């Protein structure tokens with residue numbers, strides 16, 4: 618029978634440079650499972666950005682990162698681009714089970730895998746086996762504090778999704794009949810894809826840190842800008858329209874907005890509402 622210290626040693630080696638708290642919890646996980654006769658080994662933990670690029674490139678033959686082609690044929694193994702995976706932050710680990718003698722890896726997801734997921738959750742991890750859209754059974758991660766580092770995708774629900782939908786809505790992306798409902802469905806996915814296309818970033822319908830940062834940059838001020846307005850936001854608009862930047866929405870600004878709307882093929886009213894805003898800043 619394999620000894621617990623051996624499993625822990627192997628796991629430590631594979632985890633690499635994860636955060637201290639993750640390392641401790643991983644060790645606890647291996648120990649608790651061991652007492653129940655489940656032999657867990659951590660297969661990976663910290664992952665560099667280049668390693669992430671290699672993984673993301675699998676199944677995406679044309680994927681280029683930092684001028685280098687990482688694309689490969691095959692099956693997609695991750696939806697996280699370099700920098701988007703919690704592994705890149707040292708807050709995630711992947712595990713697998715081994716046979717009693719420690720010699721054979723066991724990859725069949727059975728009730729023991731589910732039990733390890735449950736132990737992980739009791740230690741504060743989220744388990745990839747619970748994900749709705751893309752099951753990642755070996756994956757355990759410790760939630761990060763910053764909300765914009767969360768990757769939002771189809772199947773997700775809650776306050777952060779609502780926030781995302783509000784931003785999309787304000788920018789004039791249609792959310793269909795359900796509107797801002799806090800549930801990331803097909804329509805939200807389409808809206809995110811459309812935004813990504815407009816913002817000229819990778820189009821995958823998943824709102825990761827890059828997409829969410831871009832959204833923040835583009836987000837519409839809340840009410841239409843029209844003649845008489847005076848603000849920093851007017852300056853932003855004038856800059857894009859390539860006219861005199863004085864922050865005052867006067868006749869010249871209005872005329873420039875009309876020209877811009879006409880050229881863009883959208884309704885010409887001289888007012889910067891959500892749709893005009895979106896055309897201006899994407």
Ligand SMILES: [Zn+2]
Nearest residue numbers: 709710711756
């Ligand atoms: Zn993982």
